[in-house]
Amino acid sequence: MSISDESFQKAQDHEMANWVKDTSNVSRLLYELVEHSEIAGPLDRYVKTPVVRSLEVGVGCFGLGFLAAHFAHKAGRIDGIDPLPRLDINLPDADLQRYVDAIRGRVHYQSCIGERMPFDDATFDLVACINVVDHAQSPESILKEIQRVLKPGGIFAFSVSTLSFAGEKKWHFNRWRKPNEWLFVAHPHTYQWTRADAMIRSFFPNVLWNDQPSTFKQWAGKGRMSYWIVQK
Numbered sequence: 001m002s003i004s005d006e007s008f009q010k011a012q013d014h015e016m017a018n019w020v021k022d023t024s025n026v027s028r029l030l031y032e033l034v035e036h037s038e039i040a041g042p043l044d045r046y047v048k049t050p051v052v053r054s055l056e057v058g059v060g061c062f063g064l065g066f067l068a069a070h071f072a073h074k075a076g077r078i079d080g081i082d083p084l085p086r087l088d089i090n091l092p093d094a095d096l097q098r099y100v101d102a103i104r105g106r107v108h109y110q111s112c113i114g115e116r117m118p119f120d121d122a123t124f125d126l127v128a129c130i131n132v133v134d135h136a137q138s139p140e141s142i143l144k145e146i147q148r149v150l151k152p153g154g155i156f157a158f159s160v161s162t163l164s165f166a167g168e169k170k171w172h173f174n175r176w177r178k179p180n181e182w183l184f185v186a187h188p189h190t191y192q193w194t195r196a197d198a199m200i201r202s203f204f205p206n207v208l209w210n211d212q213p214s215t216f217k218q219w220a221g222k223g224r225m226s227y228w229i230v231q232k
């Protein structure tokens, strides 16, 4: 499902503001460096040897992303794309600044949308798209584009925020009450786990691993980041 150009622009304006305010914030940088470590171990099992080319879609305008921070030992050359421009980071801790610069230096950053990427078919051995599609204009078009640029046999690490049945009802009620709140504007799409699972399987039926929540959590649990590793 796609949203209008206007809604996407509004989502991106909110997204940008959320990064710009933290370019000197040590806690936020440390958080960005460690988050999504849940998928690093499983990915390490499925990507057995280092690959030549990898891509991170929606890498975030700090230019860090998941692959450069967690998977550089196997990711080869890392291209990173995001619609937003890469921001300068100026930290008050010189050692952390050097570390962050080293991670950012691993990513070949380009500003573009995941729905239309400037890469040839079957370019990448490994693609990651972590916590992106619920922020985007057309999640399905991004998955289709990832399918295009991934080599046959290539690995795709995917994650999206998922809500329980009850949680999604509450989300929609709160969005109706406060439609301009950051959380709702910046997340134009919502997923329950089963819908996200059906979406990823419709493009990549060969699911190698996921962290499926229990049935109880799918009905009444808290919102969470859900992960899949699939193979083309």
Ligand SMILES: C[S@@+](CC[C@H](N)C(=O)[O-])C[C@H]1O[C@@H](n2cnc3c(N)ncnc32)[C@H](O)[C@@H]1O
Residues within 6 Å of the ligand: 015, 032, 036, 057, 058, 059, 060, 061, 065, 066, 081, 082, 083, 084, 112, 113, 114, 115, 129, 130, 131, 132, 135, 136, 137, 138, 142
């Ligand atoms: C919540 S941030 C996550 C950033 C990073 N993946 C991470 O996990 O830290 C969502 C990112 O998706 C990007 N994004 C939104 N729409 C996109 C699109 N159509 N194509 C690619 N990236 C997009 C946003 O600009 C933002 O940087």
